[in-house]
Amino acid sequence: MSSSEIFSIITFVYGFAAILYVFSWIFKKTLPGKLATAATIVGALGNLAGIILRWVESYQMGIGHAPLSNLYESLIFFAMAIALIHLFIGYRYKIQFIGVVASPIPFLVMAYASLPKIDNAIQPLIPALQSNWLIAHVMTCFIGYSAFAIAFGVSVMFLLKSSGNRQGSDILSRIPDFDTLDDLTHQMVMFGFLFLTVGIITGAVWANQAWGRYWGWDPKETWSLITWLIYATLLHARLMRGWQGKKIAILSCLGFFAVIFTYFGVNLLPGLHSYQ
Amino acid sequence: MTKSSNPDGFTQKVWSFFASVKLSVVILLSLAMTSVIGTIIPQNESLMLYHQKFGDTWFRIFNMLDIFDMYHSWWFRSLLCMLTINIIVCSINRLSSTWKIIFPKKPNFKINQFRKAKNRLEWPATVSPEELKNTYVSWLSKRFGKFTVESSENGYCLFGEKGRWTRLGVYGVHLSIILLVAGSLVGSIFGFDGYVNIPEGESTDSVFLRDNESQKKLDFAIKCDDFNFTLYESGMPKEYRSSLSIIKDNQPIVKKDILVNHPLRFEGINIFQSSYGKMPATKLTVTFTEKDSGLVYKKEATMNSPIEMPGNSGTFTVEDFRANFSFRGVNLSNTFLCSMIPKEGEPKHIIIPADFPRFDMMRQGDFIISISDANFKYYTGLQVTKDPGVPLVYAGFLIMIIGCYVTFFMFHQKICVEISTAGGKTTVTAAGISGKNRPGMNAAIRRLSNHLKRLT
Numbered sequence: 252m253s254s255s256e257i258f259s260i261i262t263f264v265y266g267f268a269a270i271l272y273v274f275s276w277i278f279k280k281t282l283p284g285k286l287a288t289a290a291t292i293v294g295a296l297g298n299l300a301g302i303i304l305r306w307v308e309s310y311q312m313g314i315g316h317a318p319l320s321n322l323y324e325s326l327i328f329f330a331m332a333i334a335l336i337h338l339f340i341g342y343r344y345k346i347q348f349i350g351v352v353a354s355p356i357p358f359l360v361m362a363y364a365s366l367p368k369i370d371n372a373i374q375p376l377i378p379a380l381q382s383n384w385l386i387a388h389v390m391t392c393f394i395g396y397s398a399f400a401i402a403f404g405v406s407v408m409f410l411l412k413s414s415g416n417r418q419g420s421d422i423l424s425r426i427p428d429f430d431t432l433d434d435l436t437h438q439m440v441m442f443g444f445l446f447l448t449v450g451i452i453t454g455a456v457w458a459n460q461a462w463g464r465y466w467g468w469d470p471k472e473t474w475s476l477i478t479w480l481i482y483a484t485l486l487h488a489r490l491m492r493g494w495q496g497k498k499i500a501i502l503s504c505l506g507f508f509a510v511i512f513t514y515f516g517v518n519l520l521p522g523l524h525s526y527q
Numbered sequence: 528m529t530k531s532s533n534p535d536g537f538t539q540k541v542w543s544f545f546a547s548v549k550l551s552v553v554i555l556l557s558l559a560m561t562s563v564i565g566t567i568i569p570q571n572e573s574l575m576l577y578h579q580k581f582g583d584t585w586f587r588i589f590n591m592l593d594i595f596d597m598y599h600s601w602w603f604r605s606l607l608c609m610l611t612i613n614i615i616v617c618s619i620n621r622l623s624s625t626w627k628i629i630f631p632k633k634p635n636f637k638i639n640q641f642r643k644a645k646n647r648l649e650w651p652a653t654v655s656p657e658e659l660k661n662t663y664v665s666w667l668s669k670r671f672g673k674f675t676v677e678s679s680e681n682g683y684c685l686f687g688e689k690g691r692w693t694r695l696g697v698y699g700v701h702l703s704i705i706l707l708v709a710g711s712l713v714g715s716i717f718g719f720d721g722y723v724n725i726p727e728g729e730s731t732d733s734v735f736l737r738d739n740e741s742q743k744k745l746d747f748a749i750k751c752d753d754f755n756f757t758l759y760e761s762g763m764p765k766e767y768r769s770s771l772s773i774i775k776d777n778q779p780i781v782k783k784d785i786l787v788n789h790p791l792r793f794e795g796i797n798i799f800q801s802s803y804g805k806m807p808a809t810k811l812t813v814t815f816t817e818k819d820s821g822l823v824y825k826k827e828a829t830m831n832s833p834i835e836m837p838g839n840s841g842t843f844t845v846e847d848f849r850a851n852f853s854f855r856g857v858n859l860s861n862t863f864l865c866s867m868i869p870k871e872g873e874p875k876h877i878i879i880p881a882d883f884p885r886f887d888m889m890r891q892g893d894f895i896i897s898i899s900d901a902n903f904k905y906y907t908g909l910q911v912t913k914d915p916g917v918p919l920v921y922a923g924f925l926i927m928i929i930g931c932y933v934t935f936f937m938f939h940q941k942i943c944v945e946i947s948t949a950g951g952k953t954t955v956t957a958a959g960i961s962g963k964n965r966p967g968m969n970a971a972i973r974r975l976s977n978h979l980k981r982l983t
């Protein structure tokens with residue numbers, strides 16, 4: 252089996268898990284929830300196996316390198332990181348609801364990665380990417396992005412719940428209480444902030460290694476800083492100004508838009524980050 | 528400095544202005560928003576280009592606001608400066624109270640705080656309060672640095688505390704920002720950022736500075752012994768390699784091949800592989816063919832110095848060279864940009880592609896000009912930098928990561944285990960308070976109570 256076959260299988264596994272999570276949540280059933288968790292575990296392990304296999308395949312082609320070097324490979328890693336983080340959070344804080352908001356993301360990411368416009372060929376590394384810092388940089392950034400993606404999902408739920416509360420709709424009332432959502436957002440933002448910080452720092456060290464400058468204000472760098480500043484604002488507003496709930500949820504959404512822009516939008520801007 | 532020790536009203540006002548976290552929220556958001564501008568408007572291009580793009584009015588406004596180099600503008604720097612002052616003032620202001628929490632005169636536990644805690648868990652016990660107390664004390668005191676036992680109305684209270692020092696984590700994060708600012712300042716004052724192109728076999732001891740295009744002399748010369756690049760089968764670049772020697776007092780003292788990601792560092796100066804290209808030798812042969820008579824005149828020329836044209840008809844200068852030049856949508860390789868000043872009439876700019884000797888016929892001039900014997904050579908493009916601020920910046924990076932980890936994932940926790948007897952029944956409750964980490968504290972209490980239940 253080739254790594255791309257594995258990736259198309261796990262796309263369906265992730266989709267299946269997402270459906271089960273939503274099903275178990277809407278119909279208040281525990282068994283589908285457990286199955287969903289099991290499916291996510293299978294998906295994440297398959298995802299990991301696929302990444303390792305792709306790594307091996309690149310060596311067989313004589314251009315061996317960690318599969319973290321272009322858009323396609325970063326999406327695959329992104330999906331795995333989100334799946335692993337939400338499994339961990341669900342287990343650690345005993346909140347199955349996290350699966351409902353988080354599990355569709357790996358599915359959507361994998362589905363997006365399999366679109367024909369995204370080049371999935373294993374390519375050799377251009378000289379600028381031939382560095383071990385590449386691995387540290389991409390991994391930490393994407394773990395950070397994953398945590399922010401989950402925070403975003405939780406924040407959207409918060410906003411949905413708070414807007415629809417008056418009608419007392421049955422589904423919305425099954426979303427966990429505001430405090431839990433708020434804490435979850437905060438936890439995920441802290442987790443993401445640490446990793447984004449490490450991601451930006453490893454990027455800076457790498458840039459200093461390759462180009463002789465640790466910071467050059469190129470659009471990708473600048474947008475990662477903008478993202479970081481938005482989340483730093485969130486942490487301060489919450490901790491010191493006592494912001495909670497809706498305002499924090501809105502800031503967390505804003506932060507995630509900055510993440511998306513750092514990831515995709517920057518390529519629309521003029522600039523130098525030759526990556527992908 | 529605290530508020531009471533500062534009698535001056537104005538200083539006091541400035542101080543409390545900078546001590547506010549509201550201000551930091553405003554500054555952080557302003558930095559985020561203004562940074563967007565520089566990613567939409569490309570920075571540091573030629574002013575002419577901006578003028579063309581934005582028109583006169585907008586060009587003037589943008590230029591006045593330094594939008595074309597906004598990350599080095601006075602207003603962006605003031606924002607960074609305000610942020611730094613903000614952090615310093617805020618930290619000083621709060622450090623004294625944090626210090627009191629971290630190093631209190633005596634441990635201070637208030638049972639009522641714990642009784643109100645939401646994470647409080649309760650379970651019944653089957654053994655006697657004394658026995659419970661002894662088992663718990665021996666187990667708990669191993670895990671908590673500060674530990675006290677008190678008697679309460681109907682039993683015992685065991686108080687434990689740990690992780691006080693973790694409250695210093697945020698000060699680490701904030702200190703790291705100050706280190707970054709300091710490091711970048713040191714770099715911009717005592718460092719430089721330059722580049723130089725060196726043809727194979729040649730050497731240089733000066734570089735061009737990026738910010739003002741002036742030359743900077745080095746204490747040594749850099750010689751490019753060899754430059755090579757290799758491609759993958761697909762045509763993508765695989766490797767750029769320059770073999771360099773550092774020459775001091777006419778002696779080569781260091782020899783190293785540099786690649787992208789593998790620079791050469793020498794006496795605090797870093798040399799990076801950054802680009803490459805092809806350039807002609809300094810001596811060229813320029814051929815003038817008179818159109819009417821077909822007579823051929825060959826002259827030797829060097830770049831940028833004028834030569835006389837045949838028949839005293841004017842001067843001709845080879846000014847520049849482009850390895851690729853787009854002419855009406857066609858890429859002419861190896862093209863020389865030249866200028867011709869005839870005896871009478873306007874000076875003219877003309878292009879002479881070395882690979883197409885008859886190209887100049889199109890111009891319909893008196894002479895057909897071509898250039899040969901260019902002896903093209905590869906040159907390596909090097910980035911040459913010195914940044915004594917890097918150690919400060921790296922120290923900042925390290926402290927920031929550690930500080931964030933400590934702040935987010937470790938916390939100061941105080942716990943209280945209460946053993947009380949009422950109506951012949953013994954119950955145990957466990958509760959905890961932490962500065963901020965509610966879910967973390969809840970989970971810690973859950974784990975603690977599970978352990979305690981298993982002990983008896």
Ligand code: HEM
Nearest residue numbers: 483486490491546547548551610613614617697700704934
């Ligand atoms: C880019 C700049 C900054 C970063 C990255 C940063 C980062 C942080 C972080 C991570 C926390 C901990 C939040 C938490 O526990 O959830 C924090 C707390 C705090 N920050 Fe900042 N900060 C920055 C700028 C500032 C500034 C300018 C001030 C000035 C007033 C400030 C004041 C505070 C205060 C007072 C706290 C709470 C400390 C405590 O718990 O005692 N920060 N900051």
